[in-house]
Amino acid sequence: xxxxxxxxxxxxxxxxxxxxTPPAAAASALPPDLLAFDAGRLGSQVLHVLxxxxxxxxxxxxxxxxxxxxxxxxxxTPEFARVLSMASGEPVATVSFRRLEGHALASCSGGAELLxxxxxxxxxxTLTCVTTxxxxxxxxxxxxSE
Numbered sequence: 115x116x117x118x119x120x121x122x123x124x125x126x127x128x129x130x131x132x133x134x135t136p137p138a139a140a141a142s143a144l145p146p147d148l149l150a151f152d153a154g155r156l157g158s159q160v161l162h163v164l165x166x167x168x169x170x171x172x173x174x175x176x177x178x179x180x181x182x183x184x185x186x187x188x189x190x191t192p193e194f195a196r197v198l199s200m201a202s203g204e205p206v207a208t209v210s211f212r213r214l215e216g217h218a219l220a221s222c223s224g225g226a227e228l229l230x231x232x233x234x235x236x237x238x239x240t241l242t243c244v245t246t247x248x249x250x251x252x253x254x255x256x257x258x259s260e
Contacts, residue, residue, distance in 0.1 A: 148218040149253065156209050156222040157241050157255035159194050163187065163207035164229055167198065171205075178205055201225065220244045222253065232256055 166185045171178050182189050182198050189196050190212070197208045210221035222243040231239040238257040244250050 150255070152211075152217050152219040153222060153241060153243060153253040153255040156194075156211070156219060156243070157224075157228075157239065159196060159209040160207045160222055160224050160241065161228060161232060161239075161256075163196055163198060163209070164205065164224070164226055167205040167207070168226060168229060178203075214246050217246060219253070220246050220248075222255075 163182070163185070166187060167179055170185055178200065179185050179198065182196060185198070187196065193212060195210045195212055197210075199206050199208065204225050206223055206225045208221055208223035211217050211219070214220055220243075222241040224239070224241050228239045228241070236257055238254060241253050241255055242250065243253045
């Protein structure tokens with residue numbers, strides 16, 4: 115009986131070897147609007163960093179954080195790389211996908227104005243993003259799904 119199971123398992127493995135996932139199946143795993151999907155995922159991370167930065171600034175009498183370490187945040191997660199920088203005295207958060215395969219956007223960034231924009235415009239905000247082919251463009255993210 116044991117030899118039969120081993121033979122059956124070997125036959126199944128040999129049958130599966132060399133077969134790739136059909137392109138249609140791989141494509142169906144991706145959302146129909148990949149740009150908006152990526153912008154939403156990167157945007158939520160950008161907003162999270164900016165929210166933590168605003169909280170830090172408020173609790174320290176207007177002193178901005180110098181790094182993610184000041185916020186108690188890691189710069190790397192399994193999926194994202196995060197950077198906090200300063201531009202014209204205001205914090206700017208940039209979040210990138212660590213692996214670009216299957217993504218339309220490589221990274222998105224935004225400043226503290228995104229928090230206000232997201233709060234006032236029904237959750238919609240505009241990010242500055244870099245596509246996987248290197249083009250910079252403004253992308254709208256957030257909002258309510260109906």
